[in-house]
Amino acid sequence: MRTAETKQDFSVIGKRVAKVDAVDKATGRAQYIQDVKLPRMLYGKILYSKYPHARIVKIDTEKAKRLPGVQVVLTGEDIPPIRMGVYKDNPPLKSGKVRSYRDEVAAVAAVDPKTAKEAINLIEVTYEALPAVFDPEEAMQPDAPLVHEAHKTNILKMPWKLHYGDVDAAKAEAAFRVEERFTTTWVTHCCLGTSGAIADFDHANNLTVHTNTQIPSLAQKDFLETLKALGLKDKRARVIKPCVGGGFGSKLDTYAYEHIAILLAWNARRPVKVVFDREEEFIATSTRQPAIIDISMGCDKDGKLLYRDMSMVLDNGAYTSWGVTTPSVMMMPITSLYRVPNVRYKAKCVYTNNTYSQAMRGYGNPQATFAIESAMDMLAEAAGIDRIELRRINCNQPGDVTPQNLRITTCGLPECIDAVDEKLKAGGPKEKGVGVGMASLIHVGGGARIYKSDGCGTIIKMDDYGKADVFTGATDMGQGSDTILAQIVAEQLGIAVEDVHVIHSDTDICPWDVGAHASRTTFVAGNSALGAAKIIRDRLLQLGADALEANEDDLVLKDRSIFVKGSPDKSLPVAKLLRNAHFSPGGKMMMADFFYDPANENMGRDFRGNMSATYSFGTHGVRVRVDEETGKVEILDYVAAHDVGRAINPMLLDGQVHGGVMMGIGYALTEQVILDKGRNVNPDFRDYKILTAKDAIPLQPVVVETIDEDGPYGAKGIGEPGCVPTAPAIANAIYDAVGVRIHDLPITPERVLAAIRKKKGIDSCGIDPLTEKEQECL
Amino acid sequence: MSTEIEFVLNGNQIRMKIEDHWTLMHLLREEMGLTGVKEGCGSGECGACTVLVAGLAVNSCLYLAAGVDGKEVLTIEGLAAADGTLHPLQQSFVENGGIQCGFCSPGMILSSKALLDENRNPSEGDIKHALAGNLCRCTGYAQIFESIRAVIDKDSEAGEVVAWKNGASGD
Numbered sequence: 001m002r003t004a005e006t007k008q009d010f011s012v013i014g015k016r017v018a019k020v021d022a023v024d025k026a027t028g029r030a031q032y033i034q035d036v037k038l039p040r041m042l043y044g045k046i047l048y049s050k051y052p053h054a055r056i057v058k059i060d061t062e063k064a065k066r067l068p069g070v071q072v073v074l075t076g077e078d079i080p081p082i083r084m085g086v087y088k089d090n091p092p093l094k095s096g097k098v099r100s101y102r103d104e105v106a107a108v109a110a111v112d113p114k115t116a117k118e119a120i121n122l123i124e125v126t127y128e129a130l131p132a133v134f135d136p137e138e139a140m141q142p143d144a145p146l147v148h149e150a151h152k153t154n155i156l157k158m159p160w161k162l163h164y165g166d167v168d169a170a171k172a173e174a175a176f177r178v179e180e181r182f183t184t185t186w187v188t189h190c191c192l193g194t195s196g197a198i199a200d201f202d203h204a205n206n207l208t209v210h211t212n213t214q215i216p217s218l219a220q221k222d223f224l225e226t227l228k229a230l231g232l233k234d235k236r237a238r239v240i241k242p243c244v245g246g247g248f249g250s251k252l253d254t255y256a257y258e259h260i261a262i263l264l265a266w267n268a269r270r271p272v273k274v275v276f277d278r279e280e281e282f283i284a285t286s287t288r289q290p291a292i293i294d295i296s297m298g299c300d301k302d303g304k305l306l307y308r309d310m311s312m313v314l315d316n317g318a319y320t321s322w323g324v325t326t327p328s329v330m331m332m333p334i335t336s337l338y339r340v341p342n343v344r345y346k347a348k349c350v351y352t353n354n355t356y357s358q359a360m361r362g363y364g365n366p367q368a369t370f371a372i373e374s375a376m377d378m379l380a381e382a383a384g385i386d387r388i389e390l391r392r393i394n395c396n397q398p399g400d401v402t403p404q405n406l407r408i409t410t411c412g413l414p415e416c417i418d419a420v421d422e423k424l425k426a427g428g429p430k431e432k433g434v435g436v437g438m439a440s441l442i443h444v445g446g447g448a449r450i451y452k453s454d455g456c457g458t459i460i461k462m463d464d465y466g467k468a469d470v471f472t473g474a475t476d477m478g479q480g481s482d483t484i485l486a487q488i489v490a491e492q493l494g495i496a497v498e499d500v501h502v503i504h505s506d507t508d509i510c511p512w513d514v515g516a517h518a519s520r521t522t523f524v525a526g527n528s529a530l531g532a533a534k535i536i537r538d539r540l541l542q543l544g545a546d547a548l549e550a551n552e553d554d555l556v557l558k559d560r561s562i563f564v565k566g567s568p569d570k571s572l573p574v575a576k577l578l579r580n581a582h583f584s585p586g587g588k589m590m591m592a593d594f595f596y597d598p599a600n601e602n603m604g605r606d607f608r609g610n611m612s613a614t615y616s617f618g619t620h621g622v623r624v625r626v627d628e629e630t631g632k633v634e635i636l637d638y639v640a641a642h643d644v645g646r647a648i649n650p651m652l653l654d655g656q657v658h659g660g661v662m663m664g665i666g667y668a669l670t671e672q673v674i675l676d677k678g679r680n681v682n683p684d685f686r687d688y689k690i691l692t693a694k695d696a697i698p699l700q701p702v703v704v705e706t707i708d709e710d711g712p713y714g715a716k717g718i719g720e721p722g723c724v725p726t727a728p729a730i731a732n733a734i735y736d737a738v739g740v741r742i743h744d745l746p747i748t749p750e751r752v753l754a755a756i757r758k759k760k761g762i763d764s765c766g767i768d769p770l771t772e773k774e775q776e777c778l
Numbered sequence: 779m780s781t782e783i784e785f786v787l788n789g790n791q792i793r794m795k796i797e798d799h800w801t802l803m804h805l806l807r808e809e810m811g812l813t814g815v816k817e818g819c820g821s822g823e824c825g826a827c828t829v830l831v832a833g834l835a836v837n838s839c840l841y842l843a844a845g846v847d848g849k850e851v852l853t854i855e856g857l858a859a860a861d862g863t864l865h866p867l868q869q870s871f872v873e874n875g876g877i878q879c880g881f882c883s884p885g886m887i888l889s890s891k892a893l894l895d896e897n898r899n900p901s902e903g904d905i906k907h908a909l910a911g912n913l914c915r916c917t918g919y920a921q922i923f924e925s926i927r928a929v930i931d932k933d934s935e936a937g938e939v940v941a942w943k944n945g946a947s948g949d
Contacts, residue, residue: 016875018872018873018875019872019875019877019878021880022871022872022877022880023864023868023872024880025877025880025883026854026864026868026871026872026877026880026883026884026887027814027854027855027857027858027864027868028812028813028814028815028853028854028855028884029814030880031813032816032881034813034816034817035813189915190913190915191879191881191915192816192818192824192826192879192881192882192913192914192915192916193816193818193879193881194818243879243880243881244879245816245879245880245881246878246879246881246915246916247879248915277820278818278819278820278821278823278824477879478878478879478880478881478916479878479916480878651874651875651921652875654875654920654921655875655878655916655917655918655921658917658918658919658920658921659878659915659916659917659918660918661918662918662919663915663918684819684821684823685819685823685824685913686823690913690915691918692909692910692911692913693905693906693909693910693912693914693919693922693923694906694907694910696906696918696919696920696923699918699920
């Protein structure tokens with residue numbers, strides 16, 4: 001752990017700086033979409049389908065239209081063709097047929113939320129039910145009902161298939177092999193602030209959308225397409241972000257509610273707000289992609305991995321959002337977590353009449369890593385090699401080029417494994433029912449070239465008083481990017497963090513960016529801010545050299561002043577330099593802009609390509625106690641070691657790790673969107689179990705600093721990794737504790753108990769109190 | 779049906795007509811414009827709308843507005859001192875990373891205040907119990923616990939608890 005040598009001279013980098021927006025949030029000043037009101041604003045409400053798959057025979061909106069206070073009622077028949085999602089298969093209001101319970105059938109705008117709700121209840125829809133399909137493997141059968149007839153098959157035409165080396169030959173050669181099937185289910189983001197948008201047209205038909213998006217620049221493009229469909233060409237679409245009450249990937253696409261707000265506002269010629277209630281948030285936002293994963297992995301007699309062979313079936317749901325592209329990220333751990341020379345992977349994404357999935361923290365990586373790291377433990381057992389040793393033998397190292405052509409530069413994985421090993425060994429001798437487990441991760445840490453650009457722009461404007469306004473393309477959704485950018489700019493310019501005002505909220509003001517995804521903001525927006533700050537810094541040094549009659553190289557910017565190294569009495573306040581720059585004949589604005597696009601690569605046809613400029617690594621270790629009578633799993637101890645490049649703000653970094661791990665533990669143990677024939681039967685916090693304060697665990701984050709030369713001050717991305725290896729670490733610990741391998745998430749007490757009983761040769765899950773007969777294990 | 783009620787809101791005496799069916803959240807958010815009262819679920823599951831009524835933390839989405847008649851109500855807007863000085867809990871949440879997206883923060887801070895007002899030296903278990911009804915998706919709770927613990931530790935160093943009573947800033 002290289003920490004000591006690098007903390008030397010920084011004023012604010014590496015410090016526990018409080019979040020720049022925290023005071024507003026602690027005092028109730030911060031405004032979220034729920035809090036924004038515009039003059040003459042109407043309230044929109046959406047009617048959803050009553051069937052998972054049905055023909056819409058008739059929609060009668062007359063009663064709703066006659067309700068006093070109702071301004072607009074729209075159905076799919078009333079709107080121009082608008083298609084959302086990566087596959088453009090999803091209109092914001094459906095016509096002809098519905099394909100899932102969350103399908104939007106009609107929408108209303110009224111003077112208040114109560115009237116809008118009443119109007120929704122007055123809309124009469126006649127459906128003709130169609131046979132539906134909810135299991136992706138069934139949906140692949142030739143006689144399965146078609147979700148999209150025009151598509152002719154339920155299997156999406158996605159290219160997810162790669163083969164590097166020769167897996168079949170390696171399989172034949174392997175001394176030890178495991179072949180297993182794992183499954184993961186739907187989980188959802190559960191942002192405390194629900195989704196919502198306000199659409200507002202001006203008299204020239206330019207559009208402003210207030211929305212809590214993670215992708216302002218790309219959302220702008222989607223909204224412009226909706227304007228075009230309305231016949232409004234060459235108009236402006238402005239995206240304003242209020243405070244975002246949590247993102248975690250949920251706001252990485254535009255959703256029906258945003259386009260519906262636009263359509264309602266256009267028809268009403270008044271601003272329209274659509275905000276989800278909690279039930280809608282559960283039902284009508286998109287989940288993490290569920291996966292059926294087959295994995296085969298083998299090693300030679302010394303434990304060297306020879307091959308990894310994986311195939312997946314992914315339930316796409318009824319429409320296509322970013323969930324369908326998660327295999328592109330899954331490829332990263334599959335090809336590159338540990339050294340493995342021969343790799344094969346294919347994934348099929350399948351339409352069903354379930355809810356459709358989207359991006360969620362980790363973007364496919366948690367699913368893939370669950371299978372890989374569970375199988376690593378099984379392979380270690382098959383080979384008779386210590387589990388940690390097997391990982392050390394195959395550990396990624398700096399300088400590696402993986403089969404997918406990922407170029408590993410800095411790599412703190414060996415240190416992460418050591419830290420976890422040490423901590424778990426310190427836990428003492430093995431007790432009955434107690435076990436330890438570990439799992440590692442690789443993730444993009446230097447942006448991710450998903451689009452043609454992975455760029456982010458920054459503009460810095462200095463005022464006359466030594467303060468900087470930083471206009472960034474980045475999106476702070478609570479993770480703290482505004483603070484990180486303020487630290488970077490403050491460090492460069494020798495001013496204080498409170499002298500820096502970061503503005504990220506408005507596409508009319510802020511530069512372009514591809515969005516808050518792929519843990520890219522610290523790295524990409526950070527480098528962008530650094531680039532702009534360096535330009536300002538150079539100009540300040542030039543001005544200072546003239547004013548102080550000194551050489552630029554001898555000048556220091558610190559404590560809001562510029563001074564000559566070694567003679568601090570020869571100094572000027574930065575504010576004075578700035579006033580001179582602006583307020584003198586021939587003066588110039590002290591402004592700079594910078595666009596940073598990392599030197600990462602798009603994946604080629606064979607999916608090879610160095611998608612990130614650097615990679616983040618980590619290892620989690622956990623000690624659990626399993627109650628053999630109830631199947632309940634208790635986490636006794638947890639250590640999360642992450643290679644972060646550099647901790648620009650150790651406090652915010654710990655916050656990302658704690659939050660990520662807790663989300664990962666929910667994924668492992670408690671969280672599940674339960675769909676009964678496509679219907680969400682647990683759309684509330686009583687029945688969808690995110691962890692509470694009482695479930696908090698003793699977690700020790702370990703920071704491994706590798707000071708990546710491409711990162712801003714050496715930093716890598718860390719937003720997502722915390723939730724990636726959690727589930728397999730816990731599954732491995734459960735196996736260590738009680739000798740049962742759980743293949744399916746979430747690892748509920750029922751599943752653990754059933755596995756324990758099966759192992760003991762008891763083939764029932766207890767006695768049904770009603771029938772007094774043995775119950776089948778589920 | 780409407781009723782006239784009198785109550786103290788963030789230190790100010792209020793007399794007003796309310797509808798009997800209004801929740802306290804509706805009264806505070808929609809009628810008084812106190813948007814620091816957050817609606818996370820509207821059904822008492824998430825705690826984002828927590829306010830203090832007579833010093834006790836309540837889910838304002840489940841509490842009828844009529845129930846505050848004759849009582850003191852504190853929302854997050856009234857917690858800082860009149861001169862803007864943050865309450866020690868607010869300051870500590872800011873300094874210790876207790877806030878990320880911030881949507882749960884007003885409720886979280888007020889639940890913490892209710893706890894410390896009642897128990898100057900709560901155990902780890904007491905803190906977890908007091909916050910069990912306030913969900914947070916960002917922090918994993920650790921830095922929220924640290925924020926509260928820092929206030930307790932500071933108080934014990936100073937020999938007394940700075941558990942401020944209702945703030946006095948105007949609303």
